[in-house]
Amino acid sequence: MFAGNSDEQLVGKALAGSARAWRQLVRRxxxxxxxxxxxxxxxxxxxxxxxxxVFLGVCRGLHRFRGEANFRTWLFRIAHNKAVDLNRKxxxxxxxxxxxxxxEFREFTRAAAPSDTPAAGAEPDxxxxxxERNRLALGLLQRISFEQRLVVELKIYQSLTFEEIARxxxxxxxxxxxxxxxxxxxxxLATEEEHALLEN
Amino acid sequence: xxxxxxxxxLREYFADDLDPVVRAEIEQHVGNCPDCAGELRQxxxxxxxxxxxxxxxxxxxxxxxxxxxxxxxxxxxxxxxxRLAWQWLPATACALMLGLVLLNTxxxxxxxxxxxxxxxxxxxxxxxxxxxxxxxxxxxxxxxxATLARFEQLRAQDLETIQASYEWLADRDYETVxxxxxxxxxxxxxxxxxx
Numbered sequence: 001m002f003a004g005n006s007d008e009q010l011v012g013k014a015l016a017g018s019a020r021a022w023r024q025l026v027r028r029x030x031x032x033x034x035x036x037x038x039x040x041x042x043x044x045x046x047x048x049x050x051x052x053x054v055f056l057g058v059c060r061g062l063h064r065f066r067g068e069a070n071f072r073t074w075l076f077r078i079a080h081n082k083a084v085d086l087n088r089k090x091x092x093x094x095x096x097x098x099x100x101x102x103x104e105f106r107e108f109t110r111a112a113a114p115s116d117t118p119a120a121g122a123e124p125d126x127x128x129x130x131x132e133r134n135r136l137a138l139g140l141l142q143r144i145s146f147e148q149r150l151v152v153e154l155k156i157y158q159s160l161t162f163e164e165i166a167r168x169x170x171x172x173x174x175x176x177x178x179x180x181x182x183x184x185x186x187x188x189l190a191t192e193e194e195h196a197l198l199e200n
Numbered sequence: 201x202x203x204x205x206x207x208x209x210l211r212e213y214f215a216d217d218l219d220p221v222v223r224a225e226i227e228q229h230v231g232n233c234p235d236c237a238g239e240l241r242q243x244x245x246x247x248x249x250x251x252x253x254x255x256x257x258x259x260x261x262x263x264x265x266x267x268x269x270x271x272x273x274x275x276x277x278x279x280x281x282x283r284l285a286w287q288w289l290p291a292t293a294c295a296l297m298l299g300l301v302l303l304n305t306x307x308x309x310x311x312x313x314x315x316x317x318x319x320x321x322x323x324x325x326x327x328x329x330x331x332x333x334x335x336x337x338x339x340x341x342x343x344x345x346a347t348l349a350r351f352e353q354l355r356a357q358d359l360e361t362i363q364a365s366y367e368w369l370a371d372r373d374y375e376t377v378x379x380x381x382x383x384x385x386x387x388x389x390x391x392x393x394x395x
Contacts, residue, residue, distance in 0.1 A: 014268070031256075032255075034256065052263060052264070056271075130254035131254075133249075134256070137253045177211050181211040184214075185239075185243070188239075
């Protein structure tokens with residue numbers, strides 16, 4: 001019914017009280033947010049928690065969306081902030097859980113356990129090659145810090161410019177570029193180490 | 201010894217709006233520097249691995265609707281537009297029926313008792329009201345006839361009074377004429393004798 005409507009039109013109708021418009025808005029964007037959450041958190045449960053938190057935030061703040069920015073940009077800004085909040089809460093919760101092997105607090109991501117990967121997931125139509133690609137990406141992402149992962153997410157998957165990333169994270173453009181470069185370098189080093197271990 | 205320019209050059213390599221001149225310079229350097237070439241290849245490999253992510257469908261969840269209805273309050277409704285307008289039909293029909301009932305309600309005060317009736321009056325009520333109307337009309341007619349009779353009686357009395365007055369006046373006039381005649385005859389007879 002609302003399939004042909006733009007995001008901004010759907011927001012207007014949802015603000016007028018239309019639950020159908022809201023459902024359409026959620027259906028249109030939940031996949032992107034869920035995948036973002038999965039890549040940032042490394043597991044499906046946290047990804048779903050984040051998705052729900054994001055849409056709760058969107059629902060509560062819908063009246064503040066004035067259409068000046070693109071809805072998707074606004075949505076991903078909320079997702080970014082929610083992810084940062086959840087990571088902060090997770091860190092606080094895990095204070096009692098001790099430190100990781102490097103003496104640092106555990107972050108949002110835990111190693112992508114086999115049960116979290118799509119290969120063992122519930123979807124019956126999973127594609128093993130695609131699952132392997134996701135597993136590889138998650139493996140790389142868990143090698144970097146949460147802040148670096150956010151920059152990689154926004155740059156690689158959301159195709160934001162460094163300027164937009166800097167504005168969203170309230171950092172300088174140079175810092176965003178450095179985080180991205182350092183993240184790629186860390187992932188490369190981790191891959192090299194893995195290869196070296198396998199060869200030995 | 202690793203190249204000292206690797207970090208600076210490759211950091212800029214991923215910039216969004218890289219100047220073509222700078223890009224050409226970087227590519228020229230990378231073409232001549234095995235350290236930078238190797239590192240760039242591996243960084244590009246990492247980004248390629250990341251880009252091969254397959255989008256996963258999210259699990260089905262319906263809580264967002266409950267969230268929406270809770271957050272948007274009573275104003276949140278499923279359908280919209282013309283379907284929303286249909287929801288007013290029952291309320292409108294109820295209002296119309298209530299109006300009809302109120303319009304057909306009659307409140308009557310009779311003999312110190314207030315009677316409230318709904319709908320049209322019955323035939324017995326119509327007969328009763330007609331009889332009452334006819335009785336009132338008969339009373340008014342009787343009252344009018346009595347008044348008329350009283351006026352007739354007064355008129356007859358007035359006529360009698362007028363008749364009597366006229367006769368009295370006529371009698372007095374006759375007496376006056378007779379007196380004058382006697383006076384004239386008396387004066388005539390005594391005057392002739394004196395002169």
